[in-house]
Amino acid sequence: MIRLSNVHKTYPARRGSPEHVALRGIDLDIAAGEIVGVIGRSGAGKSTLIRCINLLERPTSGSVIVDGTDVTTLSKRDLPLFRRQLGMVFQHFNLLSSRTVYDNIALPLELAGASKAEIAAAIDPLLPLVGLEDKRDRYPAELSGGQKQRVGIARALSSNPKVVLCDEVTSALDPETTRQILSLLRDINKRLGLTMVVITHEMAVVKQLCDRVAVMDGGVIVEQGAVEGIFADPQHPTTQSLLADEFLDFKPAHPAGVSASPVSSGPVAQTLSNGTEG
């Protein structure tokens, strides 16, 4: 469905900032209907990578083939038409504050010139799918973070895309909401057979949502494979350290005192106990 071959992206030097190489030869194959995670720390190049798929960023070299078309060769006129076949969901939702939930979801269809009836026919089944039937005429300012992201997901689905790109979609949400949004995405993938590319810095997201994962560091993919395999036997140090973060995340849940937690035995704690003694 999506094939990136030897994709490079270099941001030219600007006043005050030197040339920046974001991607150094990315090769990635994504099959139809599969959910592929791209994980890495900030600055690893994963945001640039996902933006090369819908050409929000133009690769410096290499090819990006989506559904049989090399999208880097598309003209300025054809590029919007291609983008309408892709949905994108964002970390900060990027909803229009001036539009209601319904009108936000309708936007991609309006842009494509759909009639009011066509828009209604597309959105009416989407609202229950994302659980927003009762929020139809609300404005984004009246919604919680999780609800806003549901609108973002519905908007990405409204033009009936083959591919949905998810850019850190749960990074602004609390753990419980994250869990709900991820299971919604998983459910949508199963029901609609969509291909999804998921950018994240959290292994928990990969574990819950993805079929396969590519680990990025310094603009290259250092390791990729099925999620179970990567979790069971991480080869690259970056993967190992990302997995270690994941393990650390669970630590505070353990009863205090069992492990030598650096916080409770640190200088602060000592100062406190000194204080009570004095």
Next chain:
Amino acid sequence: MWSTLLPILGQATLETLYMVFASLAIGTAIGLPLGVLLATSGRGELFEAPVFQKTIGPIVNATRSVPFIILAVAIIPFTRLLVGTSIGTSAAIVPLTVAAIPFIARIIEGAVREVDSGLSEAAHAMGARPLQVVIKVLLPEALPGIIHGLTLTAVTLIGYSAMVGAVGAGGLGDLGIRYGYQRFRPDVMAAVVITLIVVVQAVQMLGDHLARRADKRNI
């Protein structure tokens, strides 16, 4: 005495409103696209045109630097060319509009730049064409700021319209100068000033109300 003054005051108020809203309307028709272009013609932006931005910016600034009363006198030949005369209410609309255009352009530019760049990115990702980004995303999202800015422009134009009274344009400023100042009628001057205060207050309240209605960011 007041029975003769009131109709004159009413007439002058209407003339002022006519001058202000005509120049505001024409000024917006030209200043709005200009402001959008100023906000979106930078490098890597929607309508990339660095040369346009580098030339039009200084022209806008230059027009805004000229004191209004000097501008009004300086463009009298241009006004004659357009309206056929340089005297009267309709003629006054020309300098008022010329002063309003760069003012409005900068206000629109500012309001459009305030729109979160993530929204433009989302629009591009949805397959919006450049003009669609402006019409469907940038302008609706900038609307509260635009309304505030146009209100500010209207109030400034009310002040300017009183100044064009000095060059024979009619309106409240003209009334104040001819009756209040030249005929030593402090009562007329006071009536003119009070009317101006009421008009400005009303315009500001209307603008605030419309901006609040357009703003869905805090509900």
